[in-house]
Amino acid sequence: MKKESFLIVISLIALFFTMPSFAHKVNIFANFDGEKIKGYAYYSSGKPAKNSQVLIAMPDGEHIDQLKTDSNGRFVFSPKAKGTYKLILKAADGHLAETYINIKKENLPSDKKGLKKNNLFLQEDLQRHSAKCNLTIKQLDKLLIKRLAPIEKQIEQLVIAQSKITFHDVVSGLGYIFGIMGIWAYLSSKKADK
């Protein structure tokens, strides 16, 4: 009996040591800032997936662009048309992750109409609030991208944190195993009784 309880204690201790460890799974996170699609490829540990292949399926459903992540696991892509872009992170050893970016026409930098529409809206807005503003739309856009960068970073960190394996996951998995095996043992003991 002593030996068994010793084994159980050792396994429980080992369980705690495994917690900050890494696992083999890839993830992709991307967003569109009004000019470029910026993305980050990483393992479940949050460690960047360096020099990995990223495929970008264009909205027309035909063309596929190929990129490689840099040494920090990041990639940048400038979309030319509106629509839904499918980004696929593919490792040759059979791991894959994908995400979608939906770009509306008026959000594209090349769309003059969209800019004008936004501009009109802005001018109305400014008049209504009787504020004085000498910024052009382009300058404002640049400023916003700069101002929003820290928030973008925070969202990225949040997404990465979410994809990490938690202690909760591990314990619930062990619970399931003991539950399944318990039912199995119960059923086979009933059979043996008969």
Place this chain on the structure above:
Amino acid sequence: MHISEGVLSPPVLITGTLLTAGGLVVAVKSIKPNEIPKVALLTSAFFIASLVHVPIGLSNAHLVLNGLLGILLGKGAFAAIFIALVLQAVLFQFGGLTTLGVNTFNIAVPGIIFGVIAQHLISVEKKKLSFIVSWLTGFLSILGSGFLVALSLWMSGENLLLAAQLIFSAHIPVAIVEGFVTATAVSFLLKVKPEIFRR
């Protein structure tokens, strides 16, 4: 080791699922009622092992323990690995539910083949031989699984050479570590609970 969803072609997925279904029937029949706690313990060990990162080389690979499961459970390892992979897919998003069949087959079969051979060679009297045999079982089971993964990718139209190269370079360090983990576990069990090897 865990192939993701959307990588393999339908014929490969279907073949893997059928082979695993067959393997599961054989496995469940081979497990005696008094062995269920042992199966449960090793299922847990396999489930946790995938979180143990092997920090050698550039790889991002983890322990698998399929060799150890093969030695201790024989054919029954198929059931243990299947249950653990289902939970890993659901809770950790490792692999996927459609690739479950292929993944179970790829991981279980080498472990069972080398494990069953090892069962005949491991004994309390020959401690050194048991250590070497179980080291080889751990080592070869990983490489065998790596080979099957590369083969599944090749049958789905991927570049075999590239996939095999990547998988082997990532898994040789893991295979070496896995060999020592398997050998240590077997030697420890030979000392404290030798009756576990009697089948």
